[in-house]
Amino acid sequence: MQTAGKHIRKYTGKRYRLEKPELLAPAGNLEKLxxxxxxxxxxxxxxxxxxxLRSGADNFSLEEMREGVEFAKKYGAKVFVATNIYAHNEDLAGIEAYLxxxxxxxxxxxIVADPIIIDTARRVVPELEVHLSTQxxxxxxxxxxxxxxxxxxxxxxxRETSLEEIEEIKQHVDVEIEAFIHGAMCSSYSGRCVLSNHFTDRDSNRGGCCQSCRWKYDLFEDARPAEAWISEEEARDNSVLRQFQLGVNQLPLFNEEDNSFTMGSKDLCMIEHIPxxxxxxxxxxxxxxRMKSIHYVATVVNVYRQAIDAYMADPDNYVLKQEWLEEIQKAANRPVNTGFFYDVPDHEDHIYEPEEKAMPYDFAGLVMEYDQATGIAVIQQRNHFKPGQEIEFFGPKGTFFKQTVGKIWDEQGNELDAARHPLQRIKMKVDHPVSYFDMMRKKK
Amino acid sequence: MGKKPELLVPAGSLVELQAYLDCGADAFLIGEDKYGMRLPGNFTPAEIAEAVKIAHARGAKVYACVNNLVSNELLEDLQDYMKQLAAAGVDGVEFGDPAVLQIAKQVAPQLSLHWNAEMTSTNYSTANYWGSKGASRVVLARELNMDEITEMQPHLEIESEVQVHGMTNIYHSKRSLVRNYMAHQGRVIGENESVGKERGLFLIEAERQEEKFPIYEDCNGTHIMSSDDICILEDLHMLLAADVDSMKIETILKPMSYNEIVIRVYRQAIDTYFADPEAYEFDEAWIEAIRQVQDPERELSFGFFYKEQVY
Incomplete structure (x- = not known):
């Protein structure tokens, strides 16, 4: 894991709170929820x-929200809604009804960024909790x-707050503190970036961000003397100054073989620092x-759930498990780091190299049923798989095993040479018991 | 006809302040990087007091810029700083972080407060919300268009400030992006080598070779600026008619000689309008004077005044 390296530095603050923290996960749609x-x-x-702020995500209708809330309730879980845009005049009408x-x-x-939405919520639906957005x-x-x-x-x-600063904040104010612990990061102060607006007329603070921070840039130094700032007309009559017009004194601060400049950050991953x-x-x-896949959400939640539970159950004998790191890696999109928690990110915390292909694993199937007597599972196909392939099954609480795909059949019992059809129900023998909601993944 | 708006100019030194005063500026925004963001230069508290004396003697105002995102560590110093600003007699303090508002209430309740959250001051209701918390002015986001700006004026319960000229910040990170990149390249950064405002660094995006985005670092991290300069001069009368209270000319990363010309031109346009709004006509010679000194590699544009953004 790349979270290690220079950042390994044990936080030395005293432990003064032993309530179990909440694990808060993104859900781009009802299924992910x-x-x-x-x-x-x-x-x-x-x-x-x-x-x-994610106009590109599926997003929930009210009916879907109701269903999501009902589902979550069975697990004792809560559902929050991000209403975290910075509103423009035209957005103001309708806020009350929506809330x-x-x-x-x-x-x-x-989860709110714009104070007018906070104010409206407090006034119109005081029973609805309001959390201040990272924006x-x-x-x-x-x-x-x-x-x-x-x-x-x-x-x-x-996301610029360090662990020490968080502790100071907790000591001064009796308030719940929520912090991002995993995933992609704005490299700017959140909300303080309008690159997207300037490059593509897409409003970043209303969900239109096109991630210009991850584009490639070249860095130059402007070495034109101040006198070169003359009009084109003047320049035409003056051959000496004309050269400045042509960018002659603009020095590239890179060599041909260098990677381009970028603001793009590595992703955050705090699995090694739960305590x-x-x-x-x-x-x-x-x-x-919220834009990530089911496989990502399930894998990442699964790992952090185990780490938090393990530490809370026995803080003194807590050990970071190698398998957690391996699991998290399977859902990794980019190289990772520890953000600002220990130090301000440096040159090792950006992604200058060409980005490698995302996630080494595919979500191949979802376990729908399992027959204990025969050891046959019904798998809903989520990606192509076929006999002979190495696959992994995993479920909540870290259940996990690997096997090779044996014979597979459709529901009518016809043997198949491959599972090709999205959502098709496929029968196969599994080496260990599985249950509904367990997932099957394969290496890409 | 509304009242004459203030012509506001950030100044980087007492020399600049004097010069811009001579050009017709009505108000100044000054401060130091430790507390304020993206200033053309640093003023010590003593210099701020001096600036207030100079400006007040000529009927001009001085606002202190305290719009940084504040760290825990800075909170203590901030208390003393706010007291110093109050003692210096500044006419207002620009803030973005609610911590400044809290501290002002405690140690300098007499200070007027201007809410400036940069990109995120985008609607009149939120501006009025900050008004209810003690702000007397909102500095509107530069990403708003003319319709949004003009339609919000009658709804605003506090003064409004709009940038009419100059570059804008489009990205602010706490990270040292330039130094990080140089370290990644293996470039040796000299002990006295600057990556600050004076270095003249800029970025070019691979598919936009014509656009140059200034970039620099200071104690607040890395700042990337727009590749064009806003110039609303041609349509200034629309903002004047809309009753905007303060018009700001951004002076950062420009030579003083350039700023002087720009200030004079806007001064003239505003005065001409208020002499007789009915007869007011835009004079091509005004913008021509600016074009004469405009960096040919930076477009004079309407910024977002006439843009529709999607999301």
Whole structure:
């Protein structure tokens, strides 16, 4: 794992809080919500049709939200809705009705950046909890205190906050602190980037971000003397100054073989540092990725669930398990680091090299049924697989085994040479018991 | 006809402040990088007090820029700083972080507060919300268009400030992006080598060879600026008619001589309009004066004034 290296530095703060933190997972649609909850999330956050920052995600209708809330309730889990845009004038009408709707379908909390949505929620549906979004880039205790006084029980801190700063904040203000612990990161202060607006007229703060920070740039130094700043007309009459017009004195600060400049960051991964996060008093561990796959959500939630439970059960004998690291890697999109928790990121924390292909594993099938007597499972096909392939089964609480795909049949009992059809129900013998919601993955 | 708006200019030094005062600026935004973001230069508290004296003697105002995202560590110093600003007699303080608002209430309740959250000051209701918390002015996001700006004026319960000229910040990170890149390249960074404003660094995106985006680092991290300069001069009368209270000319990363010309031109346009709004006509010579000194590699544009953004 790449989270190690220079950042290994044991946090030395004292442990003063032993309540179990919440594991908060992203859910881009209803199916992802179910997986997140089943694999151990205490709460999920979703987007509605309006006011959210992921206009590219599926997002939930009210009816889907209701169903998601019902499903989560069976597990004792909560559903939050991200209403985290910075509103423009035209967005203002309709906020009240929308918030009432969210409350009526049983949403536990909204995650908000724009104070006018906070204010409206407090006024119109005071029973609906309001959490301050990371988009506010809150990084000090005095600002946290301000939001607490505004009636917010929880603040999602800016990703620039270190563990030490989090501890100071917890010591000054009695408020729930939520922190991102895993997933992709803005390299800017959240909300303080309009690259997308400038490059493509897409409004980043209303969900239109086109990730310009991950594009490639060249770095130059402008060595034109100030006198070169003349009009084109003047330049035409002056051959000496004309050269500056042509960029002659603009020096590239890179060589041909160098990687391009980029602002793109490695992804955050705190699996190796769960005790530190719990000890400083982070109340909610947030996983990023409403746009990510079911496989990602289930895998990542599964691992953090186990780590948190293990530490809380016996902090003194807690050991980081190698298998957790291996599992997390299987859902990794990019190289990872520890963000700002231990230090301000440096040159090793960006992705200058061409990005390698994402995730080495595919979600191949979902276990629907299992017959204990015969050892035959019914698998819903989610990606191509065929006899002879090495596959892995995994389920909640870290259940896991590998096997080779043997014979496979369709539901009518016809033997197949491959599972080709999306969502087709395939029968196969499995080496160990499995259950509904267990997942089958294969190496790409 | 509304009232004459203030012409506001950030100044990087007392020399600049004097010069811009002579060009017709009504108000100044000054401060230091430790507390304020993206300033053209640093003023010590003593210099701020001096600036206030100079400006007040000529009927101009001075606002202190305290719009950083504040760390825990800075909170303590911030208390003293706010007291110093109040003692210096500044006419207002620009803030973005609610911590500044909290501290101002405690140690300097007499200070006027201007809410400036940069890209995220995007609607009148939120501006009024900050008004209810004690702000007397909102600095509107530069990503708003003319319709949005003009339609919000009647709804605003506090003053509004709009940038009419110059570059804008489009990305701010706490990371040292330039130094990180150089370290990645294996480039040796000299002890006195600057990656700050004075170095003239810029980025070119692979598919936009004509656009140059200035980039620099300071104690607040890395700042990337727009490749074009806003220039609303041609349609200034629309903002004047809309009753915007303050018009800002951004001076950062420009030579003083350039800023002087720009300030004079806007001063003239505003005065001409208010002498007789009915008869007001845009004078091509005004913008021509700016074009004469405009960096040919930076487009004068309407920014987002006439853009529709999608999301």
């Amino acid at each position: 179910k997986f997140a909850v089943h694999y151990g999330a205490d709460a999920v956050y979703i987007g509605g049709q309006k006011y959210g 009432r709707d969210l409350h009526s379908v049983g949403i536990a909390a909204i 506010q880039s809150t990084v000090n205790w005095q600002a946290v205190q301000f939001w607490k006084e505004e009636g917010l029980p929880r603040v999602v801190l800016g 530190d996060l719990i000890d400083v008093g982070v109340d909610s561990f947030k996983i990023e990725g």
